[in-house]
Amino acid sequence: MLDLMQESALERWRNALHELTATEAVAESWRHERYRFAHKLGHALAGPGQGVLPMSGSVLYGVWLDWGLLYVGQTGNAERRLRDLPVGESHHLSNTFPPEIWSQVIVIAWPQLPEAAGPIDLYGLEKVSLGLEYRLQAWLHPLANASRRTPDGKWRAVDWTKSRSRGAVTGGQIDDLFAAVQKIWKDPSNSTVCRVVHPADLL
Numbered sequence: 001m002l003d004l005m006q007e008s009a010l011e012r013w014r015n016a017l018h019e020l021t022a023t024e025a026v027a028e029s030w031r032h033e034r035y036r037f038a039h040k041l042g043h044a045l046a047g048p049g050q051g052v053l054p055m056s057g058s059v060l061y062g063v064w065l066d067w068g069l070l071y072v073g074q075t076g077n078a079e080r081r082l083r084d085l086p087v088g089e090s091h092h093l094s095n096t097f098p099p100e101i102w103s104q105v106i107v108i109a110w111p112q113l114p115e116a117a118g119p120i121d122l123y124g125l126e127k128v129s130l131g132l133e134y135r136l137q138a139w140l141h142p143l144a145n146a147s148r149r150t151p152d153g154k155w156r157a158v159d160w161t162k163s164r165s166r167g168a169v170t171g172g173q174i175d176d177l178f179a180a181v182q183k184i185w186k187d188p189s190n191s192t193v194c195r196v197v198h199p200a201d202l203l
Helices: 004-020 024-046 078-084 114-123 125-140 166-171 175-186
Strands: 059-065 068-075 104-108 147-149 155-157 194-197
Touching (some): 004 024, 024 078, 024 194, 068 125, 104 175, 114 125, 114 175
Antiparallel strands (some): 059 104, 147 155
16 A cells, blocks of 8 residues: 555656646647657667767666666667667556656676677577576566566566576576676676666756
8 A cells, every 4th residue: 555655746746747748739749758858768778879889689788766776677689679668669667667767777788798608609699698687687686577467466576596487597507607797787887898878867
C-alpha cells in the first residue's frame, strides 16, 4: 500500500500529465517534446560524436536514478537497442521510469576488451553477452531486474543463485572478462570502451 506522501506525489504526477495533455494541441506539443529528448538521448548513447565512433554490436548498459542503479541490460544490436531504450517502443524500462529522470547511463563495448577474445571464440558473442549481463545483475541486484511480473498482477523476486539460463551457465566460465568489466563499471572515467551519458544535460 502506498503511504500518504506517495499518494500525494502520484496525484501531482497525474495532474501534471493532465495539464501536459489538456488539449489536442498541447498533447501534440508534449508528444513532440518527449520524442525530441528521447532522440537526443538515443543519439548520445549510440551515435557518433566528436572523435567518437558510434556504438555498434554487443554492449552492456546500466541505467541509474538519483539513488542508485536501476537496470542492467545487454544487446547484440547496440545501434538499434540504445536508440530505442529511451523511446520505449520495444523496451519496457521507460514506460515506468521515464528517461527524463534517469541520472546516468553507462554503455560498455565489452568485445573490445583484450579479455573478450578467448570467451568469444569458445562460446560466441551472444552467450558471452548474456553471461556478462547475468553476472552484473547477480552482483548488483538492480531494482528493475530484481523481480518479475506475475500473471496475477503481483511480483516475484528473482533468485539469481537458482538460474539455469544460458547467461548463468556461461557467466560462470568468464571470470577474467567479468573482472575486466567490473573494473570499468566501478570507474568508467579512463576507459576507451565505455560511454557515460547524463540525460539531464540533454533536457
